[in-house]
Amino acid sequence: MTMRILGAPLRYVQGPGAIDRLAEEIAIIGGGPAAVVIDPVARDLLGERISSQLPGARLMEFGGECTAAEIAARAREAGDARLLVGIGGGKAIDTAKGAAIERGLPVAIVPTIASNDSPTSHIAVVYTPDHAVEGVRHMKTNPSLVLVDTAVIAGAPRRFLAAGIGDAMSKPYELAGALAGGGLNFFAGRPTELTKAIVARASDILLADSEAAMSAEGSNEAFERVVEATVLLSGLAFESGGLSIAHAMVRGLSVTPALSGLLHGEMVALGTLTQLAAGQGSEEEIRTLAAFFRRINLPTSFAEFGVSGAAELKHIAEVALTAPYAPNYYRKLGVSDLVRAMQLLDEGH
Known part of the structure; x- marks a missing residue:
């Protein structure tokens, strides 16, 4: 075992x-x-x-x-x-x-x-x-x-905190993908029950406090909770839980000139929506998460960066699927599946 x-x-x-x-x-x-x-x-x-x-x-x-x-x-x-x-x-x-x-x-x-x-x-x-x-x-x-x-x-620009929230918000979906796909975490082990609890708590904090933290002029309780969720809870979650399509997408986005200037967490936000659009999430879940991302100025579509051509989307998908954690999903995905998921985000934007 x-x-x-x-x-x-x-x-x-x-x-x-x-x-x-x-x-x-x-x-x-x-x-x-x-x-x-x-x-x-x-x-x-x-x-x-x-x-x-x-x-x-x-x-x-x-x-x-x-x-x-x-x-x-x-x-x-x-x-x-x-x-x-x-x-x-x-x-x-x-x-x-x-x-x-x-x-x-x-x-x-x-x-x-x-x-x-x-x-x-x-x-x-x-x-x-x-x-x-x-x-x-x-x-x-x-x-x-x-x-x-x-x-x-x-004291740092709030864009950085928003990116951290985008990175952290991938964790419930990626943990679900890793568990469904039988993938191991970054220690070559299975996630613990504590890891699952950490993921759930981080998500609760981020949904409840992110907008207050983004508007805070300094450090307050909401800000402290959100920073802990983005740095500590999310860090424990990804490493001891496992990654999935959301982070696999970063590999494809990082080699796309129009997107390579995005912060890591901004890329992950797009990757998380793509993961849901590939079949893991309902239309309502995608709309709700996208609306949350927009409220804190995270990207929600590829078209907003002028990335919409079939060849460009295909290249993103091909590179993304080379990530070792790309198979951590409830079903096997091909290039065409990811391309269609990206297109669905643009259509719903």
Whole structure:
């Protein structure tokens, strides 16, 4: 019998001003010396506070894309570090994870936006220099620390939070797809009952609080719940539950010029609607979810980006179906099934 497996970070800390606990939290998980992968925006915003918290740390600037070459360069630059720290957006974070994999070191993660659920995971998504998904690398364990300063998150453009909500809202549908298709999670195990409960709770929070969080001027209770749902709950859900068509679609969207500039969670929102339109969801479910996405400024059709030609949709579908989790669905899908699903979204827009 296949084992039930759930993975999670050793320690998760969230709240306004959490960045000022970084030294204390790193001491709890074993200390340094540390080397920090930090993107330029995060360095401008937090560089002095990071240096005051970690005075001996080497701050390594992130080059802009999480490629194999970028990971190797940061791994070399880390020198004698005994801990990697990733600070910034998802690709800087994944670069820190990739460098930690190459060096065999633990990693601490400090996201500055809540645009996706990568911070808690043991996975690093690697891209080509042309920004297409190249593959996935796996750490042996999840991050030792995930520290989320919601004052920093609240200061970021709300587009990033909306993308995080889009990423997180895929989870009930993808878990259902993985369970129906017999797929395993990212630990090669079956989802636990706790994973199912996490998915349900995240969905409840997002549907109830997302609009209030999007309009909040700073951090309030709705904002805190939504950030936790997009970062922690969604991260546990995808990794310990499994993915399906929604994330498979990201592979096809990322190689389509008109769509490649979308944030990951914006792509996932389109992928989730496509997954439902391929047969998993009723017309009413699709309309309801699409209306929710529109209220928080997430995309709901391909035509709005000028992507409607049969050849272009066919290419998206072909690439999407190469994802290893594409079979996680209640029925086998072919290229024509995904093309028709994408067209249905445009017709109903």
